[in-house]
Amino acid sequence: MKKWIVGAFALILSALLPLSVMAAGGNVHLDKANNDLTDQASLQRGAQTFMSYCSGCHSTQYQRYQRVATDLGIPEDLMKENLMFDPNAKIGDLMTNSIPEDAAAKWFGAPPPDLTLVARVRGVDWLYTYLRSFYADPNRPFGVNNITFPNVGMPHVLEGLQGIPEPVYATHTVDGKEHKVVESTRVDKMGELTTKEYDQTVRDLVNFLEYSGDPVKLERHALGWWVMAFLALFTIIVILLKKEYWRDVH
Template structure:
């Protein structure tokens, strides 16, 4: 299901990620080796994020190959530009200059977001939107106060209500939002929504470092070779110095 219309509202001046205050991040516990998770994450990303956020350092064909997605399915379900070919970079059709002129800033590319922010930050951020009528899009974020984008996954989660806690700040008691609790209007249960976000974060981690698994696998063989080489070198050393001593 291609839900691009949801993303057309995701542009505002403060769209770029900004740091929040002090907060405890939830653990994403994603698995970059889980290809089924990566496939689901790619689907969620293309349906809910891609209309505004490109991954311009990735190619459709590379994603399809790495995630074992047949090219035909990639074209049919994950390529929304009718003129794009599988070898193209994953860039959406929203002109950056026009977006900056219309909204003050162009939507950030998300290819390297997981590497810059970390997967735990992304996982917590996407689960920390809450209803706030004072904001332009009616939502705010626990770890990103005054967030400048809508909660594009709200139809999956439902309407997230803020959870308040009384805290003493500068000698005065204040109600502070410390969490969220979604109502029952979403398409997914809370655990299902958490899994969907985890898959999305998993895909973004892959997008930021697509050779991570290959590099780690190669690293194991390199270490084994070094251990073997060290052993052989030691035996040669012993043999060479045996007659001398």
């Protein structure tokens, strides 16, 4: 029995370990996103940011415009007018993009991934940190690099909002040798937003991506409490029934 339990535990751990490593993003410190899926205004702002800055390359092809509009409380006419940039798209269509996959692979080295489930794969803290970790690097094809995702192949699409982050270096000694690494960033030339406003914009975007990866999360959690309450009540009834049934036997 002990061997069976140990083997089962090892199997579960081996399955979960790759996910935990991927979500943690290596040894990089991750800032807390502090998302709130009940904040509908934040989700609406996040959807607007995604469609304005991300949807040109990335899709959320497992979501539909109409479902997003309904869930986030966006009237369909406003959805069509402000968040649907494909003139041929219908409100019931999937949220794909029109960028040719072969052309995207040529421009970026690989087709930009679909982001419907990115928050579930990477984790919301990883996304929040990643989008705030770009810095200027003239040696990279798009002139930027990223602390959380070194040698990233993606441009800093939110640079107009944040500004141009500059790297802040630190020196670490490993095996007696000094290594210069990028430890943080600073923004000397601000964009359209202040640092606080930019952080909130990123939080809204990550909030939307978390919703996109699990649209029924709040409903599922609410239902879970009812299920737990039912099981608790059912357990009490079963215990009382058992006592009543066995009373005459003993």
